[in-house]
Amino acid sequence: MKKITKTLFGTSLLVVVLFTSCKSEQESASQNSYQNRDMIVKAKLEKRIKSKLEYPDSYEFVELTLKDSVLFSDNVKYNKNYYSQIIEADKKIIQKQEMYKKEGSSSYKQEKVERLQAAISKNEKILAEIERVSSGLGNKAYETASCTYTYSFKSKNTSGKDGSYTYVVQAEHAPEYKVTMVAKESNLLASNSHYFPGYDEIMKSFE
Numbered sequence: 001m002k003k004i005t006k007t008l009f010g011t012s013l014l015v016v017v018l019f020t021s022c023k024s025e026q027e028s029a030s031q032n033s034y035q036n037r038d039m040i041v042k043a044k045l046e047k048r049i050k051s052k053l054e055y056p057d058s059y060e061f062v063e064l065t066l067k068d069s070v071l072f073s074d075n076v077k078y079n080k081n082y083y084s085q086i087i088e089a090d091k092k093i094i095q096k097q098e099m100y101k102k103e104g105s106s107s108y109k110q111e112k113v114e115r116l117q118a119a120i121s122k123n124e125k126i127l128a129e130i131e132r133v134s135s136g137l138g139n140k141a142y143e144t145a146s147c148t149y150t151y152s153f154k155s156k157n158t159s160g161k162d163g164s165y166t167y168v169v170q171a172e173h174a175p176e177y178k179v180t181m182v183a184k185e186s187n188l189l190a191s192n193s194h195y196f197p198g199y200d201e202i203m204k205s206f207e
Contacts, residue, residue: 037144038064040177045151045169048179055156062152062164069148072173072196073141076134079194083127090116090123126206133198145195147171151182 042064050056094116100108134141149169157163170181173195 037147037174037177038066041147041149041169041171041179044171044177044179045182046153048182049153049155053155054158055160058154058156058162060154062154063150064152064169065150067148067150067168070145071142072137072145075145075194075196075199076130076137076141079130079196079199080127080134082194083123083130087120087123087127090120094120122206126202129202129205130199133202134196137197140197143174145173146180146193147177148186 042061045064046059046061050059053059094113097108097113097116147170149171150166151169152164152166154162154164167182167184168186169179169183172178172180172193
């Protein structure tokens with residue numbers, strides 16, 4: 001009985017060790033991925049900023065801090081909601097037009113109904129494609145689509161005086177992490193592109 005107990009204990013301990021080891025490796029890989037992302041964004045920013053400085057040699061990096069990140073799954077959800085709401089709104093307008101028609105009102109416009117029906121048909125197809133493509137993303141759906149940072153550095157201004165500067169920065173997804181916007185205030189940043197893998201192809205197919 002003691003031998004069986006020891007064997008079970010040893011097996012349980014091995015499972016715990018293996019699980020903890022796998023979890024640690026996954027956490028380490030994620031951490032390295034984030035660090036690599038931030039290093040790439042930092043390098044792109046420094047190249048961009050230094051090219052515009054009057055005294056590039058005076059540049060001194062201070063800090064790059066992640067403020068917010070958006071996942072591909074967030075963008076999928078946004079697009080599904082966006083097209084669902086448009087479809088629902090257009091259907092309500094058509095219902096109102098049908099009411100005008102029954103009443104014999106001059107507010108009824110056949111051309112408007114036809115235009116809305118065509119728009120609904122197109123948007124329903126887009127929504128179906130978003131559903132189809134997003135269902136095949138797998139774990140990629142939980143990868144970062146875009147990031148927002150605060151970026152601080154020191155340098156001499158055009159007058160040669162030392163200054164400190166802080167900007168809000170937007171960067172896109174892996175592998176390039178393209179810096180899309182650098183602004184003094186967050187309200188000046190562009191709205192999220194709502195991109196996910198396959199999004200561009202969907203949009204082009206309905207142009």
